[in-house]
Amino acid sequence: MQRSPSSYPIIWRVMDVLETTFAAVWPKGGGKFTPYLMLTPAIVLVGTLVVGLLYIGDSSLRVLDRSTFLFSDYWTLDNYIRALSEPFIFTVVWRSLLGAVIVTIVTLMLAFPYAYIMVRTPSSFVRKFLLIALFLPFFIGQVVRAYGWLIILGNQGIVNDVLGLVGVEPLRLLFNYPAVLFGLVQYMLPFGVLMLAPALTAIPEEIEAASGSLGASWVKTMTHIVLPMAKPGLIGAGLVVLTLSLTDFAMPAILGGGTQDFIANAIYDQFFRTSDQGFGSTLALLLIALGSILVGIIFAVFGAGTLALDGSRK
Amino acid sequence: MPIDKTFNRRQLLKTTATVGAAGVFVASAPSILRAAEPDKPSEIIVRAWGGPWVEALKNGVSDRFTAETGIRVIHDLTEDNEIQPKVWAAVAQGRTPPIHINWDTTTNATKSALRGVCEDLSDLSNIPGTTDLAKPVGVDGYPIVNTYGYVYVLAYRPSAFPDGPPKSYHDLLDPKFKGRLAFYNDGIGFHFPAQVAGGGSLDGIPDAMDPAWEFITKMKDQNPLLGEDPDFVTWFQNGEIDAACTISTNALGAKKNGVDIAWTVPDEGAKFDTDGLWIPKGHSEGDLYWSKAYINSALTKESQQIWLDGLGLPGVVPGLTPPPGMAGDPAYPTKPEDFERLIRISGQIQVENESDWFSKFKTIMQG
Incomplete structure (x- = not known):
């Protein structure tokens, strides 16, 4: 009996359409290359980004003439020399880097127990509560969340109101580096939990039970069994949180009170405040390079295989 | 008929x-x-x-x-x-x-x-x-x-200045205003009065502006907030700041919203643009x-x-009637003598040097 085409998996039907289209365009056929057509959207997307990067690279090599506000028609490394010699840029890069590392460590420390309890709890109520608590802020944009903190932590905010009840004078809780990091951790926590939860789910509970039955304490089970086995999730979550924090714009802009700029804020200033897109492009490329180097270091230390990216399918 | x-x-x-x-x-x-x-x-x-x-x-x-x-x-x-x-x-x-x-x-x-x-x-x-x-x-x-x-006036909360309006930007260096001041995040409006407050002359703009940067460095120790037009109104409304160098329209807007706010042109002058x-x-x-x-x-x-x-601003057509309360206000200059305490720097100098001033201000404030 012949099966109805609609009963085939959807991926087969997509392949059929692709093969038919490909055969119409190239009647001789592409043979074994036909499946690679599936990569076309990704290649187009990445290709577009690469073209954009090439334009940014070109801009970064041109300097602004302030008598005409046009860019030089020749290439020069002046913008790069300026970026590497300006103390302000060094300050901003260091602040961004340090902030991203601190936020990543704190986020992982908070996300791990959250994800662990969410995955392991026998109570469906607790699991649902944790899921809702995780996703509710996730649906609220970063800017709205940052403004929420302005209301909560401001001089006339809820926290200072409560402190006022016990006679404490209003404290400046906003517009400083800790406030930016606090906002970033709160923003990144759902990303961390979401990246960790699948990794923890993949660890069979029986292994933990076996560890316990062999005499290991809960702490030993955690440090010798769960944490090592959760390493792919920790590395993945760390990568996401680190790169997102490093490139963040809104939290430093809103919670930093204008004095805690990250690299993205400096790039914005060059593009939109001083009209110097050349220097802005230079900073953008430096940010990309910095992020890539960090990811490269993580891969070098932990290995790409940590994220199951070694190509083996065991 | x-x-x-x-x-x-x-x-x-x-x-x-x-x-x-x-x-x-x-x-x-x-x-x-x-x-x-x-x-x-x-x-x-x-x-x-x-x-x-x-x-x-x-x-x-x-x-x-x-x-x-x-x-x-x-x-x-x-x-x-x-x-x-x-x-x-x-x-x-x-x-x-x-x-x-x-x-x-x-x-x-x-x-x-x-x-x-x-x-x-x-x-x-x-x-x-x-x-x-x-x-x-x-x-x-x-x-x-x-x-x-x-005019980039010095807007202030009268309750924070019980002895009267601040006469100079030096008054803002009082430790009690630490964390209670605000400027534009690129320093616009403050560079030129800072040049005077730092002991320099307006003729030194743009080539000899060290007095401005030295005074801004002193001001940085007060941990001022840095923002844009809407931030000033919000900060005044939320009681975050006591004084700010801002465009008079923002101060007027805050006043219309019921915020207790006034403004002045300090001894150093104020930028007119x-x-x-x-x-x-x-x-x-x-x-x-x-x-x-x-x-x-x-x-x-x-x-x-x-x-x-x-x-609440002066226009470019003769014979306009000042808005209520603005006649004679330092933020509403109309006569030549009104401009004596205001600082006007040529647009060309500003355009050619603004990026450097912004960068220098940020270097100091973000350092």
């Missing part, structure tokens, strides 16, 4: 009013194009600042323009700094710019003029009736028309004509009066 029933007194008045309104508008249309009026676009897009700024423009210029011409005016509230690269890119690529008219700071607009993306507005019929303030400095002709001036209107190149002949008509109508006494009543 009795007036015919089909043409009674009411209709006579109505017709007269219509002819009169048309006459006012025709008079405000660009003179060289008055003879041949091209087709009207259904709408024109004017970039504007939000809040009290756009409200004032709408009441004073846009609504009147729509009533006179039937052309709808859309206000695009994209920040002036953010629209600039979009306009530049559109002109460079031969595309139609995203806006018809840019309401811009004169310094920003001068950058666009130097880049050659502004239409010439010299033929606007209302320009001869404006004061010298309307003419942009450092560029040929009228690629921009300045429409009013404004202008905003203007300009049209990016790349529009059709018809759109250009009606965009010019819009700017021309913004230069009539009636429009200026309503628009600038909303902003």
Whole structure:
């Protein structure tokens, strides 16, 4: 009996359409290359980004003439020399880097127990509560969340109101580096939990039970069994949180009170405040390079295989 | 002879009013194009600042323009700094710019003029009736028309200064104001008074500005907040700050919202600057004509009066009546002696050096 085409998996039907289209365009056929057509959207997307990067690279090599506000028609490394010699840029890069590392460590420390309890709890109520608590802020944009903190932590905010009840004078809780990091951790926590939860789910509970039955304490089970086995999730979550924090714009802009700029804020200033897109492009490329180097270091230390990216399918 | 029933007194008045309104508008249309009026676009897009700024423009210029011409005016509230690269890119690529008219700071607009993306507005019929303030400095002709001036005042919370208004920026160095001050995040408006407060002279701008940077370094120890126009109003409203160097319109806006706020021009003086209107190149002949008509109508006494009543700022047309409470206010200079304590630096010097000043200010404040 012949099966109805609609009963085939959807991926087969997509392949059929692709093969038919490909055969119409190239009647001789592409043979074994036909499946690679599936990569076309990704290649187009990445290709577009690469073209954009090439334009940014070109801009970064041109300097602004302030008598005409046009860019030089020749290439020069002046913008790069300026970026590497300006103390302000060094300050901003260091602040961004340090902030991203601190936020990543704190986020992982908070996300791990959250994800662990969410995955392991026998109570469906607790699991649902944790899921809702995780996703509710996730649906609220970063800017709205940052403004929420302005209301909560401001001089006339809820926290200072409560402190006022016990006679404490209003404290400046906003517009400083800790406030930016606090906002970033709160923003990144759902990303961390979401990246960790699948990794923890993949660890069979029986292994933990076996560890316990062999005499290991809960702490030993955690440090010798769960944490090592959760390493792919920790590395993945760390990568996401680190790169997102490093490139963040809104939290430093809103919670930093204008004095805690990250690299993205400096790039914005060059593009939109001083009209110097050349220097802005230079900073953008430096940010990309910095992020890539960090990811490269993580891969070098932990290995790409940590994220199951070694190509083996065991 | 009795007036015919089909043409009674009411209709006579109505017709007269219509002819009169048309006459006012025709008079405000660009003179060289008055003879041949091209087709009207259904709408024109004017970039504007939000809040009290756009409200004032709408009441004073846009609504009147729509009533006179039937052309709808859309206000695009994209920040002036953010629209600039979009306009530049559109002109460079031969595309139609995203806006018809840019309401811009004169310094920003001068950058666009130097880049050659502004239409010439010299033929606007209302320009001869404006004061010298309307003419942009450092560029040929009228690629921009300045429409009013404004002062970067020292706004303060009177309750924080029980002995009277602060007389000098040095007063803000009192430790009790630590974390209670605010400036623009690029320092605009504060660079020049800081030069004086630091013991330097205005002649030292732009080549000898160390006194400014030294004073700003002292001010940095007060941990001031740095922000944009809306931030100042919010910070005053939320009790976050006691004093700020800001445009008087923001202080006026906060005052209208019930915030206890006043402003002054300190001994060091205050920066005086202008905003203007300009049209990016790349529009059709018809759109250009009606965009010019819009700017021309913004230069009539009636429009200026309503628009600038909303902003609390002095215009470029003689004979305007100061808004209530603003007569004699240091933020509303009209007579030569009013300008004696205000600092005006040529637009060309500002355009050429602004980036360095911003960068230096940020280096100090973010260090």
